[in-house]
Amino acid sequence: MAKYLSTDSIIQSLKYLNKDEMSNASIFFIFLVMKRLGITKISFVNQDILKEGLPFIFNLGSIYSPQENAPKNNNFIYPFANQYLKGSPGESIEKWASGRLKNNVLGGATTWRPLVNEDTATKKLKFSFQYVEEIEKLCIKEKKVNILALAIWSARFDEFNEEMHEDLFVKAFKQLYKISNDEYENLFFVDKEGLSLHFKEEKPDYVEIRKFIDNGSVMGDEWYEVENLNKEKQIMSSDTAGIKMNQHKVKNLTEDKLLELFDISHQIILSGPPATSKSFIAKSIGSNFKKVFHMQFHPQTSYNEFIGGYKVNGSDVEYKEGVLLKIINEINDDGNPSHRYLLIIDEINRTNLSQVFGEVIQCLDRDYSVRLTTKNNESVNFSLPKNLFIIGTQNSSDRTLGSMDFALKRRFLKVNIYPDSDLLLSLCSGQDNMNSILSNLLHKINENLLQTTKNIDFQIGHALFLDTDEVDAEGKFVWTYSKLEKIFNYKILPIVIDFCYNDFSLVDEVLGELSQLLQGEEFQLTIEAYVK
Incomplete structure (x- = not known):
């Protein structure tokens, strides 16, 4: 069931953003748009990139949802302006984005000269070296911007699969707007007091939000109540539009993505530091297979144990099938190629893999077969079934363990799994x-x-x-x-x-x-x- 931020949560975020007067709200607004466009102080970018800011201006400022037929004027605000409508442009969001954004930054205004370096010959720009200090001087008076309130406001149009914690909102906003440590320390802070994060199954009441913004003093009913569009505006059709929080299942790899990788290769290795859920992720897709086999490699794991070989049993020497041969025999006995089987090998790098796999390495390509010597010195044709898939997990931080040679590496896809504090x-x-x-x-x-x-x-x-x-x-x-x-x-x-x-x-x-x-x-x- 889809969830949305509640109307109260969105209004509370606006109240907080508006609690302390901000000087030059337009400069801070444009700064955030430029950050979302990827502009930095490191390298010059083409000036025309400013024309691509429309989706991010919409995300930061629009007071009409993508499904609403907004009026031509007074359809967006600077959310941290002291008086929302009086302190924001009266023109349409499209017109402001197409011309005024670039004109404000490059039009020679004295307020922007310390913030941006412009190469007029190549028509490129970047932030100046001291831009953070200048923005702080121009925009921040007594109190910095509450990044949690700003993140909540920016997610007012988003659909969620589940309720999310406040910290995830802050992290998502910082990632999307590429907020550096220097910017965060000088321009932002986090305060959860007075901000309650609530989710509901119905979309927010945008009419109620507009009434709060207007406070009943400027606009009329025709500005509050508008018709819905049949489909969302083109302005929000791009994947870059909207904050779209990182709703978390398994950040590194989803079950669907892992299964899709089996379309490329029959073998996958999940590699990462200890305790990063590698085995959990491998087991999570088990329901997609008829049967899941599991084993753990260790320094004494041998070819005889994995493939097969002769072992001493009392006074006798007899051939014993290894784990892999037993699995293959079970799959062949089933005889149904549509039944998929999964072998999970934990700690796959804790042994000498070349010795353990032996000549079977070639069979990992599924187009090869080899001759194996089995009981009674019989030579049999051996190949791996195409409905057998293998996942290995390995600890990437332990350098004392065995390593894979390139013959094996090229036959396994490698997926790095890292810690996920969220x-x-x-x-x-x-x-x-x-x-x-x-x-x-x-x-x-x-x-x-x-x-x-x-x-x-x-x-x-x-x-x-x-x-x-x-x-x-x-x-x-x-x-x-x-x-x-x-x-x-x-x-x-x-x-x-x-x-x-x-x-x-x-x-x-x-x-x-x-x-x-x-x-x-x-x-x-x-x-x-x-x-x-």
């Missing part, structure tokens, strides 16, 4: 917004690990926080600071120390005071300070 927002609960604490903690640790070790595989997995005995009525994992203290000090901290090669100066860079095995109230206060 999962903890929807799957965890507990005291004092513990889901936000856990999500922000994991995000910051991994961010610091990446900056310190320069190794993307040295990260903490989200599944470490999805393994508690206590769950609430909604099936969420319940956390307390006492439980977190034990997991952190005796599981997460040792992993970080290993990632930093026992260099405690690096550990301190990653964890700060949390590297000191803190306990009780001191641990809680330090965690809260760290995630802020």
Whole structure:
């Protein structure tokens, strides 16, 4: 069932954006449009890119939904203007986007000269080196812009599959508008007080929102009430329009996408740091197969165990079929090529794969067959059924394990699975917004690990926080600071120390005071300070 932001939540976001007067609201509005267009201070881009800003102007300012037949004038606002309509352009959104946006930026206005560098010879532009400082000076008075309120307002036209946490709104907005750390620290802040995020099954009442914007003083009923269009305006038909939050199932790989990859190859490897749900993702598609087989490789896994070979049994030496041969025999006995089978091999890189697969490596292409010597020294033709699919999982952070040679690598698709801190927002609960604490903690640790070790595989997995005995009525994992203290000090901290090669100066860079095995109230206060 589709869900939408409630009318009250949208109006509350506008109230917050309008609570503190902003100077030069048009400059901040245009700045956000330019950010969405990908303009930076690093490299010049063609000036004509400004003409492509219409969908983002609509997303930030329109007071009519894509399904409504908006009037020609007064159809969008600067949401942080002190007086919405009086402080916003009276012309149409299309006219403002087609000409005024570019004219404001490049028309020689003195307010924009410190913000933009223009190469008149090539007709290119970029932000100036000190643009953040200049925008802060021009637009921000006593209070920065509440990015949560702005993210909620920007999602007023969006359809959601499920309710979302406030932190996801902020993260999605920062990603879509490419908000840098410097911009975030100087121009934005987050305040959840007075903002309640509610979802409903019916679309927001945009008439009610317009009445709030007008406050009954300027416009009439014909401005409030408009006809619906038969289909959405072309302005919003592009995939780039609308904030479209990252509604999360498995951020790295969905079940449908994983199944689609089997159209390209019969073999896939899910690779990533420990506790990133690789095995969970592999098992999640099991219902699409007639049968799922599962095994785990280890350093002693051999060709004889996987394919087959002679083994000593007391005083006898006899041939034993390996796991793969038994699976193939079962598939052949079924005899129905439309029945699909799946073999999941966990820790696939914990052994010498070339030795374990042997001559069967060629058969992974499905167009080859080889001769195998079986019991009684019989030579049999061997090939892999086309209805057998293989998923291997591997720990990418453990460099002591076996590696794949290129003959094997080229026969497997490789999908990198990385930690997903957003999962903890929807799957965890507990005291004092513990889901936000856990999500922000994991995000910051991994961010610091990446900056310190320069190794993307040295990260903490989200599944470490999805393994508690206590769950609430909604099936969420319940956390307390006492439980977190034990997991952190005796599981997460040792992993970080290993990632930093026992260099405690690096550990301190990653964890700060949390590297000191803190306990009780001191641990809680330090965690809260760290995630802020």
